[in-house]
Amino acid sequence: MARTAVRRRADGDLRRRLADAYVARQDRTDRWGYADITGWWRDASLLRDLGPALGTLYDETPTVVIGPQSRGTLVGALTAAALGVGLVEARKVVTQATDSDRWVQRTSGPDYQDRHVVFGFRRGLIRPSDRVLMVDDWADTGATARVVRALVDDCEAHWIGAACIVDALADPRLRRDLPLRCLLDIRRF
DSSP: OHHHHHHHHIIIIIHHHHHHHOEEEOOTTOSSOEEEOHHHHHOHHHHHHHHHHHHTSSSSOOSEEEEETTHHHHHHHHHHHHHTOEEEEEEESOOOTTOOSOEEEEEOOOOTTSOOOEEEEEGGGSOTTOEEEEEEEEESSSHHHHHHHHHHHHTTOEEEEEEEEEEOOSOTHHHHHTTEEEEEEGGGO
């Protein structure tokens, strides 16, 4: 019952509030603008509603949420708490200097800034019996979701999909192939 109520709210009111709090910024001397989403974090009601809304984008219930560093960890924690499951942070530029545990690591394809980023986490955090939902704030090239999916596959766990706040994917095939579901489509606000 609660999931249905949250889903209805995400379909209307939450989506409107997210779009209203989003600002595209660009100075006249800047070649490119950027998405200013800091208004999302300032609004307590948006923070309260984001986790449950992202958690209802898929019917399958995860046993763990994985959030890519850094904003994916923020929205991933909100989603994990709403679902009553744990969170694994997919860390960038992994160094193992602090422990001798086994890590899984992968390098992403080009991201929105044409970078190839190393992601990873301690191997024992994702088990073969896990059902994993990745949560992030924004999907642009799909590179982060693809590399996190490969990490989950390396752990022999079940990949549910990626849940993001904003879908800005240029390649529509990724929505189906990953799969990837979002609260907002950049082409509609």
